[in-house]
């Protein structure tokens with residue numbers, strides 16, 4: 001039996017039918033044979049960080065997987081492409097963004113993959129949904145829990161998405 005790792009994934013979209021795209025992405029994760037979905041946060045309507053662009057819908061998921069970090073990254077990027085993500089502007093609008101936030105308590109610094117996600121601790125649109133499903137997880141660079149990091153942030157731009 002292979003070892004399982006516990007990971008957190010951030011999801012975001014601000015182009016197209018964002019809610020359906022995000023639900024579709026969760027469905028793709030759920031159907032992968034080496035991924036077990038543990039929890040999905042609520043969806044949040046969030047003010048865009050970066051240049052002027054439409055509001056985002058953001059959420060987070062926790063998974064258990066036997067995939068190695070780079071293999072999981074490849075799968076996330078394949079799902080992004082499937083939903084029409086074209087990597088253009090770094091800070092521009094996108095149909096689907098899937099960020100690998102945490103992978104066990106690993107710190108990985110590769111050109112193609114940094115874990116924990118380098119900007120997660122300053123982003124309320126990541127920490128508010130993640131604190132809902134994994135408040136006691138530790139961000140390994142700071143050594144602080146997600147709940148603690150979240151409380152330090154100004155999160156007025158992150159609101160529960162109404163049905």
Ligand code: ROI
Nearest residue numbers: 012046047048049050056091125
């Ligand atoms: N802003 C919000 N609110 N949500 C995102 O997912 C998001 N993603 C991005 C940038 C452009 C930084 N801004 C964002 O990549």
